[in-house]
Every structure is written in C-alpha cells, then in structure tokens.
Amino acid sequence: MKFNGESIVVDADVARASGVSEHPSSKNSRDLLQTLLRIKHKVGFCPILLDEWKKHRSLFAKQWLTSMTARKLVVRLSPPPIVRAYIDAAEITEAQREIANKDAHIVDAALASDKFIASNDKKARDVFCRVADSSGSLCTVIWAIPSEDGEQISAILSDGNDIPPGWKLMHV
Amino acid sequence: MKISVEGYKSIAEKRTVNFSNLTILSGANSSGKSSFMQPLLLIKQTLENDFDAGSLMLDGSNVKLTDSSEIVSKVSGVDKKNFSISLSNKDYEIKASYKFRSRRGMHIDNVYHKSADFKDGITISHGLSQTEAEKLLPPEQVALFKDSFSKNGKVHWKVERDRCFLAIKMHLNNQRSPFQFGFDPSRKLGILATRLIHVPGLRGNPERSYKVAVSDNLYPGSFERYVASIVHQWECNSRHKIKFQLLKDQLKELGLASSVSTKNINETRLELKISRFAGCNQHPSDYVNIADVGFGVSQTLPVLVALLAAKKDQYVYIEQPELHLHPKAQFGLAKIIASAVTERNVNVVIETHSSILIRGIQILVAKTKLRPEAVSLNWFTQDNENGQTNINEASLDKYGAFGDWPSDFDDVILNVEQMYLDAVEEAISNEI
Numbered sequence: 001m002k003f004n005g006e007s008i009v010v011d012a013d014v015a016r017a018s019g020v021s022e023h024p025s026s027k028n029s030r031d032l033l034q035t036l037l038r039i040k041h042k043v044g045f046c047p048i049l050l051d052e053w054k055k056h057r058s059l060f061a062k063q064w065l066t067s068m069t070a071r072k073l074v075v076r077l078s079p080p081p082i083v084r085a086y087i088d089a090a091e092i093t094e095a096q097r098e099i100a101n102k103d104a105h106i107v108d109a110a111l112a113s114d115k116f117i118a119s120n121d122k123k124a125r126d127v128f129c130r131v132a133d134s135s136g137s138l139c140t141v142i143w144a145i146p147s148e149d150g151e152q153i154s155a156i157l158s159d160g161n162d163i164p165p166g167w168k169l170m171h172v
Numbered sequence: 173m174k175i176s177v178e179g180y181k182s183i184a185e186k187r188t189v190n191f192s193n194l195t196i197l198s199g200a201n202s203s204g205k206s207s208f209m210q211p212l213l214l215i216k217q218t219l220e221n222d223f224d225a226g227s228l229m230l231d232g233s234n235v236k237l238t239d240s241s242e243i244v245s246k247v248s249g250v251d252k253k254n255f256s257i258s259l260s261n262k263d264y265e266i267k268a269s270y271k272f273r274s275r276r277g278m279h280i281d282n283v284y285h286k287s288a289d290f291k292d293g294i295t296i297s298h299g300l301s302q303t304e305a306e307k308l309l310p311p312e313q314v315a316l317f318k319d320s321f322s323k324n325g326k327v328h329w330k331v332e333r334d335r336c337f338l339a340i341k342m343h344l345n346n347q348r349s350p351f352q353f354g355f356d357p358s359r360k361l362g363i364l365a366t367r368l369i370h371v372p373g374l375r376g377n378p379e380r381s382y383k384v385a386v387s388d389n390l391y392p393g394s395f396e397r398y399v400a401s402i403v404h405q406w407e408c409n410s411r412h413k414i415k416f417q418l419l420k421d422q423l424k425e426l427g428l429a430s431s432v433s434t435k436n437i438n439e440t441r442l443e444l445k446i447s448r449f450a451g452c453n454q455h456p457s458d459y460v461n462i463a464d465v466g467f468g469v470s471q472t473l474p475v476l477v478a479l480l481a482a483k484k485d486q487y488v489y490i491e492q493p494e495l496h497l498h499p500k501a502q503f504g505l506a507k508i509i510a511s512a513v514t515e516r517n518v519n520v521v522i523e524t525h526s527s528i529l530i531r532g533i534q535i536l537v538a539k540t541k542l543r544p545e546a547v548s549l550n551w552f553t554q555d556n557e558n559g560q561t562n563i564n565e566a567s568l569d570k571y572g573a574f575g576d577w578p579s580d581f582d583d584v585i586l587n588v589e590q591m592y593l594d595a596v597e598e599a600i601s602n603e604i
Contacts, residue, residue, distance in 0.1 A: 021597040030590050037583070040576070060589045067586060070534060072575045 019058020
C-alpha cells in the first residue's frame with residue numbers, strides 16, 4: 001500500500017527528539033523533518049499539537065516549523081474530538097487509557113487528514129492498536145516511528161515506497 | 173512598475189523584476205542581484221556627471237567598472253553586444269538599448285517607447301530621417317511651430333543623442349533651437365534614475381569630519397556623503413525636528429546609540445557625534461566622534477537617513493542594509509523599512525542576505541502592519557551550466573508566507589543546526 005495523502009501529522013516528541021543528541025532517534029527525527037521540507041510535503045496540525053510544538057525549546061524544530069509555515073506547507077486542522085469515545089469504549093487498563101487520552105488529539109488530527117502519524121511514542125501506538133479493536137476507522141491509521149524507521153518513512157513519502165502493513169493501528 | 177534587463181553581464185536573456193512598494197532582491201553571492209540594478213545606476217551616474225563623454229559613464233559614484241567589455245554578457249550560447257533596460261507599467265513601456273563599440277564604450281543605440289500617445293510603439297534610432305522623426309510628433313503642433321518660426325527660417329526635427337538617451341529635437345536652419353519642442357521618449361527612465369537614492373553596500377569608512385554636501389530631493393552619486401549634512405539640517409532646523417527625533421529613536425531601537433548630534437567645524441566641514449552608551453544624558457561629554465564607535469553606526473546611519481529623507485513615491489535602493497548589524501538589529505530594521513513604506517509612501521528596494529530581515533517583514537505582514545501586496549520577493553540564482561541569472565518572484569499571502577521558494581533560502585540555518593546536532597550526537601555515541 002502506498003501513501004497518497006497530502007499531509008501527515010508529526011507528533012511533538014519528534015520536535016523534542018530533533019533538538020537533542022539522543023542517538024539514533026534524534027538524527028532520524030531531524031532527517032525526517034528535513035525530508036518533509038525538501039520534498040515540500042505538507043504537515044497537519046490541530047491547535048493542541050501546534051501548541052505542543054511551540055512549547056518545545058528546540059531551535060531546530062522551531063526553525064523547521066517556521067520554514068514550513070513560510071512555504072505554506074502547514075495545514076491547520078480542526079478535527080472533531082471523536083477518538084476519546086473510542087478510548088472510553090475500549091477494553092484497556094486505566095493506565096493505558098491515560099496514555100491514549102494524552103495523544104487522542106494526534107489521532108483525531110490524523111483521522112481529519114490523511115491518516116498518517118509520525119510519532120516516536122511506541123507505548124502510545126501499542127495502546128491505540130488495542131483501541132482499534134473496537135473502532136473500524138482507527139485500523140486505517142498509519143503510525144510510523146521516526147526514531148526507528150526514519151529512512152523508511154522518508155522513502156515512503158518521497159519515493160512512493162510501500163507502507164509496511166505492521167504500521168497500521170491493528171492489534172495483532 | 174517593472175524593470176527588465178537583457179544582455180548585461182550574467183543577465184543575458186531578458187529578466188524582469190516587478191517593483192512593489194517594498195522590493196526585496198535576495199540570493200546567493202554572484203547570482204546577479206547587483207548586476208540587475210547596475211544599468212539603472214549607470215544611467216544615473218551618466219546623467220549626473222558634469223561632463224558628457226558621449227558614452228555611458230562606467231566608473232562613477234554608483235558603479236565602478238573599468239571597461240565596457242565587463243558589461244557585455246559572456247553567458248555561453250548567447251551572443252550579445254547590446255544590453256537594454258526597460259521600464260514599464262500599465263500605461264507605458266520604455267526600453268533603452270546600448271551598443272558596445274570597441275574603444276568607444278557603451279553608446280545609446282535606440283530607444284523604444286509605447287504609451288497612450290504611441291499605442292503601437294515607436295523606436296527612435298540614429299538612422300531615423302528628419303521626415304520620419306517629424307511624423308512621430310503630433311502634426312497640429314508640428315504645423316504650429318513651423319508657422320511660428322517660418323519668418324526665422326526652416327524648422328525641422330532630428331534624432332539626437334541627449335547624454336545616454338536619444339531624443340527628437342527641434343532645429344532651426346540646421347542648428348539646434350534654444351526653444352525646444354520635441355520628444356524625449358526616455359524621460360521617465362531618466363527621472364527614475366536621477367531621483368533614485370542609492371545607498372551602496374560599501375558605505376565608506378567613518379570619518380572624523382564630513383564635507384558639507386547640499387542637497388534637496390535629489391542626491392547625485394551615492395547617498396552616504398549627504399548624511400552628515402542632512403542630520404545637521406534636521407538637528408538645527410525646527411521644521412525637521414520630527415525627523416531628527418525619529419532618527420534618534422530608530423538608532424535606539426536598533427541598539428546602536430541613544431542619540432546623535434552634529435557639530436559645525438567650519439563652513440565646509442561637519443562632525444558627526446554619537447552617544448557613548450545607551451544611558452547617556454546627552455551632555456556634550458557623552459558624545460564621541462562617529463569614527464570612534466563601531467562600524468554598525470556609520471554603516472547603518474545612511475540607511476536610516478535615506479529612508480527618512482526620501483519623499484513620497486521616491487525610490488530608495490539599499491544594498492545590504494544589514495551590514496555590520498547584530499541579528500537583533502537586523503530584525504529591528506524590518507520595522508523601520510516597513511514604516512518608510514507604510515507611513516511615508518517611500519518605495520524601497522533592498523538587496524539582502526539577511527533571512528532575519530526577511531522574516532521580520534513576514535511577521536509584519538502576518539500582524540497586518542504591512543500589506544502583503546506591497547511586498548515583492550525576488551530570489552536570484554545562477555544557472556550552473558551557463559551562468560545565466562534567473563529570478564523567481566514570490567508574493568506574500570496574508571500570513572506572510574511566500575509558498576514555493578527556491579530551496580536555498582534560509583535552509584542554510586536549518587542545515588547548519590542539523591550539522592551541529594548530528595556532530596554532537598556522533599561524538600557522544602563514539603564516546604560510549
């Protein structure tokens with residue numbers, strides 16, 4: 001399956017990672033952001049996500065966001081908050097529910113755009129895979145981890161490579 | 173207003189810039205930014221020169237060239253011995269073409285003019301006969317002048333060189349008539365050139381004293397030599413106290429000085445004095461000669477004074493306004509430039525390498541302090557294969573965004589940040 005969407009949602013933890021020197025997650029995060037800028041790929045932000053990005057002190061991330069904004073590559077989303085209902089209905093622990101609620105806005109943003117998330121939060125992905133059991137629409141969302149698969153993500157977005165099936169929010 | 177240049181240095185093929193209230197020329201070094209403006213500056217210094225040598229003045233206050241061969245485009249695949257500069261808007265188009273003549277320099281070859289009076293456009297060249305020249309003029313007025321001067325002799329019109337332009341001039345008995353009725357097709361181009369305020373990139377070393385330079389709305393040559401006299405006039409004349417105060421405020425905003433003052437040394441020389449530090453009380457002992465402070469003040473003062481001195485609709489061309497300025501001051505310049513545009517209707521053209529300055533302009537647009545349509549962004553690049561200059565134009569939207577833009581612009585900062593962080597990461601992982 002290839003990615004044909006216009007925009008992806010990039011979590012604020014990618015902004016954080018890009019500004020520090022944690023090997024290899026930081027370089028991979030920076031490389032992904034640079035790829036998005038280089039190939040002029042749009043990114044979608046809901047208000048909460050944009051606030052999170054702005055709170056990060058990473059100069060690299062701030063500069064990147066400025067460049068993307070100046071090039072009209074930032075899509076401002078106003079997604080309806082539907083994911084919380086899925087989280088509430090899901091058969092998961094309270095601790096997992098807390099993890100999921102923290103990132104509900106990211107999944108809402110993905111559902112309101114082209115269903116592609118780039119986030120280093122593996123724990124959150126695992127939880128949302130379980131939440132997807134009770135939600136058909138979540139199963140179509142791709143959650144990619146830049147710190148691990150940065151190069152592959154770049155190849156999918158720039159060269160049209162296939163998306164690994166395992167990146168979908170599905171509980172295996 | 174559009175200006176087009178063709179056949180000049182790396183601008184072999186015609187390239188056009190749309191001049192707005194604020195026109196920004198940006199790009200890598202040697203991409204052709206200065207070359208684009210040089211034809212207009214050559215015309216300026218030729219018209220302002222006391223002596224008419226017949227050719228374009230190559231070595232002057234605004235442009236310093238030594239040989240016409242330096243102007244002729246050497247872009248491979250293009251064989252041009254002419255260069256031209258065009259000025260146009262919705263009402264008219266004027267194009268002056270200059271021909272390279274070995275050992276004689278660059279001479280005006282022809283002028284093209286199109287306007288409401290000449291809807292199909294006309295070309296005036298040396299080869300135009302008297303009959304053809306006369307036909308270009310309004311027939312009723314030609315008849316009127318012929319009648320009026322019939323007692324004095326024969327009236328006819330000829331194409332003549334007028335400095336670096338061609339014009340149709342009236343002759344009486346084969347001699348130039350002191351009373352003129354004719355046609356100057358390049359007039360608007362000449363006016364633009366002579367009214368242009370030029371603040372060059374090399375603004376001279378700060379001097380202990382400056383020659384008094386009298387000026388009004390026109391500033392022949394490069395602008396920096398008028399700065400001391402203008403500031404002195406503003407300081408001493410109560411009519412100009414607002415401008416003097418604005419200048420002091422702007423110097424303070426940029427963090428360069430809290431005040432400026434001048435002193436008459438004698439009838440022909442002035443001293444420019446700057447406050448020693450930010451908290452000065454403006455006591456005479458708090459001022460030092462401008463030559464004794466950092467370059468930031470002496471190089472920025474011409475920029476600020478030019479923007480304040482310019483009249484409504486006058487063009488101010490500033491090369492590298494950000495020179496010798498701390499990044500914070502570079503950012504502060506954006507507001508000062510924008511205020512000249514919005515509050516005093518000055519037309520500003522800046523050639524800049526400062527992405528901070530451009531970002532400052534974008535912020536002002538996003539904050540609705542500057543209309544997006546008032547800004548024209550132009551990015552110059554040079555073709556890697558043949559050296560031809562290319563110009564990409566971008567306009568800003570209401571958020572100050574310019575959309576698709578050549579990748580070089582301000583990516584350098586991001587790339588450098590990345591290189592540093594990657595290097596640190598690699599060093600840390602090697603230590604582990």
